[in-house]
Amino acid sequence: MVNREEFNPAKFEKKWQKRWEEEDIYKTPSKIDPKEKFYCLDMFPYPSGAGLHVGHVEGYTATDIYSRYMRMQGFQVLHPMGWDAFGLPAENYAIKTGIHPKEITDKAIKTFTHQIKSLGLSYDWQQEISTHQPDYYRWTQWFFLLLYKMGLVYKKKAPVNWCPSCQTVLANEQVVDGKCERCGTEVVQKEMDQWFFKITAYADELLEDLKKIDWPESTKEGQKNWIGRSEGVVIKFQIPNSKEQTNNKSQTTNHKLYIEVFTTRPDTLFGATYLVLAPEHPLVNKITTPKYQETVKKYQEETRKKTALQRSALEKEKTGVFTGAYALHPVNGRKLPVWIADYVLMTYGTGAIMAVPAHDERDFQFARKYGLEIQPVIKPEKGEWDFEERAFTEEGVNINSGFLDGLKTRAAKERIISWLEKRGFGKKDVRYKLRDWLISRQRYWGAPIPVIYCTKCGTKEKPAIIPVPEKDLPVELPDDVDFKPTGESPLKYSKKFHDVVCPVCGAKGKGVVWRESDTMDTFVDSSWYFFRFTDPKNEKEFASKEAIKTWMPVDLYVGGAEHTVLHLLYSRFFTKVLRDAGYIDFSEPFLKLRHQGLILAEDGRKMSKRWGNVINPDDEVKKFGADTVRLYEMFMGPIKDAKPWSTAGEKGVYRFLKKVWRLQYKVREEKSNEREERQINKLIAYVGENIERLNMNVIIARFMEFVNSYTPKKRVPLEVWKRFLLVMAPFAPHITEELWARIGMPFSIHQQAWPEYNPELITNKKIKIAVAFNGKTRGTLEVNLGLTKEEVIDKVKTNPKLSKYYLENKIKKTIFVKDKIINFVGV
């Protein structure tokens, strides 16, 4: 052979990337049959200043391989990329440096784009979107208006999570361990006027539909827990001799006052020895007796001051005070003392509980501390229980429970529920942990909430809330702002921004008409972006009905597991809203979801600037080329697992590509023999099957075996070589394109059909079957496929190695699994 070249990816990777772009070979097909479509989506990244990291590369490579494979299979593929561009980091950086967030973000996007292109990923850049562009966020604002129209938006004064450092409120989902997800500052509770999306209206469906989708179990579980559905009963406890003071002082009504509690264990009702209200509960002030006014007030004060963290379970001691009031047990009429305690949360259930210290650990602790009665009413079905020691929280059999005595938990529940319902003391109910989604943020770098306040349409004290008319969208972010956080949105001080006319009455002027200055949580932006990708340039709609019908839902969605509850839940919510609004006729956006695991540093720790152990994909591409980086990240292990980087392992993959490169010089135009045909046919079948399962690591192992089988001396038949290049093309697009061109095949390998395989050729003609005696494998036999038991026994008898184990008269039983194993069982 003449002029053997060394493998040097730098020599051809850029060249092909350029050609692919010029010839636009990954262009999204426009007119297609929805049955043959495939929408393959990555979670679009936040374009951070740090640039792309190896974790991104892992997910993107996997979807790239999948997309390329589906294209070769004849599917019409949508595989887009875009930017989740709004968010705090850019704004925080702006505060520090004075550089406008837009400038920072656009620069980061440029870097990301360049990096992604250098990896040879097959995105169609015509479909690119970015959430910070007015032509994107006008539709984010449109969604706000849509939800508003549907009655799914409201504004309310509410205790919110406030981050003193970021100077903004946070969604519950953004509070981690009582701290701000972003900066780690302890979050405090604050009463503020805020905007909410009514996601709780969909709680049941969000839970129910999890059954329909192919998602990792852990992620579904995460959503289930977050939604936190529990079935129980609301029970009324009457406050005797209570008189409710109404606002109207002259009138004193004398109707009965009740405390409503929610419980999932109504069967323990006879064990309720006291009631507890959340300190913020509206009834507290009404029922507290004069004698206890002061201590109750003081306790309420203290609670208000506590941070979320202090109030959480991490706080060891339970605290509370007595209100002086009593409530009547609905069945036996006993007077139960009513306490307040901050272990009861206003935000769950009814904000009040019946305490059953014998059967609830929290109540038990509290009762112990304050000397309240502990009355066991359930005993275990088997064995004893020391009720002095701790609460018995499992199901069992009722005792000390009047007409429930002797009943098992489930029966007791039914019995007491019908008893209570009949008498109007109780009602079955379902409660959720899920709360409405707080979407307003007092920050600049987000989509402005499209609302105008008008004092003429309303009053000075209560200005009317007027949604911005659709035709006036987008409400653009003004530039005349100061980024310093003040606790209010920087937009508040923009003159340009508030220069607005009331769309209803035409009034204007400072203090008369002004815009809402809060922006939306960036999770709003990302809750619908996958719709926009189907029709990114549409100026009339967020996406046309046809485009959505063509591409949605997403067939494969890949991204990090950290979005288990936030982004994934919100996106599902938006999809259901769109369905109810009549825009779409499906209710789940992502049919199949897979997560990529964390890529750890070489030292097994998380990659971090702090440790100086960060692997930058750019450097790796420079050293080894894009194909090596792609292939190595796929070879490391299962996509979903966390796994450490290994530069040595990466070199191994590079070595493999070198071998592939050298193999070109062994290619001959000769006919392949049967063995070679079987090998390549098997490979084709194996690769396709495992791409679909995202088992990229084992595929690469097979590629290696294939190459090794040819390396020392053997020549490669041209027809085998072609098919090998084709099946490897999705994994290593550059080298395969180069080698494809070198055998004179037309551009581009990535526009070829996936090679077919002959099902008859994907098994070996000869097969090894294991021969075992008493379950112990003693050897193998190479036999033709499909041999019968008798034939195999004959072979064993005559086999020099195996015959010595075969003592005919001792064999009791012979187990034979065709083409797999034969097992002789003796004494």
Next chain:
RNA sequence: GCCGCGGUGGCGGAAUUGGCAGACGCGCAGGACUUAAAAUCCUGUCCCGCUAAAACGGGGUGCGGGUUCGACUCCCGCCCGCGGCACCA
């Protein structure tokens, strides 16, 4: 505490879902080429015993039991690691 996932050589990981455990890669050891190194190639590499080397025998998938002709795989009870939720009544 609850829920989910996992535990296989020195390391990353394979095992057609109950049928030869350790594919492939890394690392390591020995050898070839070289003045030398790098690169490349070849051979070996789960542990123990017997071996000059094999052949051969025994053990082995976190631990202890069980089901089965046969268990990394299924069942029961533990231990450990990772992730999520966490006073949610």
